[in-house]
Amino acid sequence: MASAVEKLKRSKVRYYADKLAVPAEPGLSNAQLMLTNHDLKPVEPERRQWGPWNFVGFWIADSFNINTWMISSSMISGDNGISWWQSWLCVWIGYTISAFFICATGRIGATYHISFPVVCRASFGTWGSLWPVFNRAAMACIWYGVQAWIGGQCVTLMLRSIWSAYNDLPNSFPSQSTETKEYVSFFLFWFFSLPAIWFPVHKIRHLFTVKAYFVPAAGLAFFIWAILKAHGLGPIVHQGGKATGSALGWAMVKGIMSSIANFATLIVNDPDFARFAKKPKDALWSQFFTIPIGFAVTSFIGIIVSSSSAVIYGGTPVWNPLDLLGRFLEGANSGERFGVFIISAAFALAQLGTNIAANSVSAGTDMTALLPRYLNIRRGGYICATVGLVMCPWNLLSSSNNFTTYLSAYSVFLSSIAGVMICDYYVVRKGYFQIRDLYSARKSSPYYYTSGFSWRGYTAYICGILINIVGFVGAIGRKVPAGATYLYNLNFFCGFLVASGTYYLLCRFFPIPACSDVWMEVGDEIRNPSVAYGADEDVDRVSSEGSSKGYGVKGDEEAGVRERKMGNF
DSSP states (O other): OHHHHHHHHHHHHHHHHHHHSOOOOTTOOTTGGGTOOTTTSOOOGGGOOBOHHHHHHHHHHHHOSHHHHTTTHHHHSSTTOOOHHHHHHHHHHHHHHHHHHHHHHHHHHHHHOOOHHHHHHHHHOTTTTHHHHHHHHHHHHHHHHHHHHHHHHHHHHHHHHHOGGGGGOOOOOSSSSOOHHHHHHHHHHHHHHHHHHHSOTTTTHHHHHHHHHHHHHHHHHHHHHHHHHHTSOOSTTTOOOSOOHHHHHHHHHHHHHHHHHTTHHHHHHTHHHHTTBSSGGGGTHHHHHHHHHHHHHHHHHHHHHHHHHHHHHOSSOOOOHHHHHHHHTTTOOHHHHHHHHHHHHHHHHHHHHHHIIIIIHHHHHHHHHHSTTTOOHHHHHHHHHHHHHHTOHHHHHHSSSOHHHHHHHHGGGHHHHHHHHHIIIIIISTTOOOGGGGGOOSTTSTTTTBTTBOHHHHHHHHHHHHHHHHHHHHHTTOOOOHHHHHHHHTHHHHHHHHHHHHHHHHHHHSOOSSBOSSOOOOGGGOSSOOOSTTTTHHHHHHHHHHHHHTSBTTTOHHHHHHHHHTTOO
């Protein structure tokens, strides 16, 4: 009787488990079901709908956000502050460098139409890729809550513009971390963000198109409004920098690094969007030029508006645009209240777009790789939103434990992941991937390495972290040697160069399979490949022949030609 009950329970569990499972290609083994689903497979031509102007709109939309608006504040203010034009130069240089890295990782996705978790399998191993993926997914969930809280502050301004009594809403929260009106605004922003997560990635481009028109227009209106109220540009544009000599040099280095660190997540994240490009070049120049221009313009508007605030209200400049809009509401007439509402709505839309691009899609894609049998990007996105709600971000932001400093500093450790990825693709493999093997759990797969883990990738990854770890401890408030601080001032470059250099040397002395002697990108032949075992046995035969020699197509261009002619992809 007990065995019958147990059998019934198992059958029910199996029934509901099958109901929760996402659709998968027929013929996949249990191991492959943990490696692929519709959202992880290479994007088929029907879903490759992002053209160059979609990427332009995406980055124009993403560049207009509160973090970019305020990025020059830490450079200009303080005892060792630099002048406004020096800080703006740092923004130009930092985001141009970021654009280079974005294009480098984005090309992988745009060529082979695969996402970051799948790209990681080539350098970290079939199963070893799960740690970098989990790492990024966890941070994306935390950042989703933080960015949603900032979006809630935009909603507060919108409601205060309509209903001035909202600012005096009775507080029913017992703690001092937040107030009722702040939580209500946060929840409203969080709730109305949920529909945006529903849409598939190749269609969410329309949200960024709308944002690219509306948000910059509102920002320009804010820019003109502030100048008119101040009857000029304010004192910041006339004051010189306080830093001189080596202090000036290091201040500018830190300004450049802060711009790159602000982009660290998006550097590894770009394949998640670039894989929907119609052609690889659609994700190249459109991103390379739009990123520095868009972010530099937003930073410039932030500098001038903040400078104008010093004239309007006296004292120090108000760098936070939401605080400044709150000041604009004091004694405002109906027209001014309407203006604050529109600009606040634009900032709310900006936060929504940033949260979707940098956090929701990233976390959704990563969770899909962590549990592909039951999760897709949509489900992962909603899990990310749920974590962002229950983590109570106001507790993290209200404390004085350097949590935001930790989050910002932690992002630079993604540089070691980027270093391994970029070196593996461009230097070691010279653009060659065997796509079907990226979805294989067989020991014969060139990406299986040792029990599914690449010790070369992990060694390089750890070395990239170690070079920054002491400086990272200093960044969160501990006393460390001055040399470690100087190294950490170059954090992204240190992590990237050490990780990529270590990976190259390890692969040089301990060669890996499935590489090419010549540049060989074969992503243009990807249509709608089957990854099930037994599909196209001829391909498996040719691939195994190359793998048994230890190089795939290395030293044998004819093998590469045969693979392409036989429909390897």
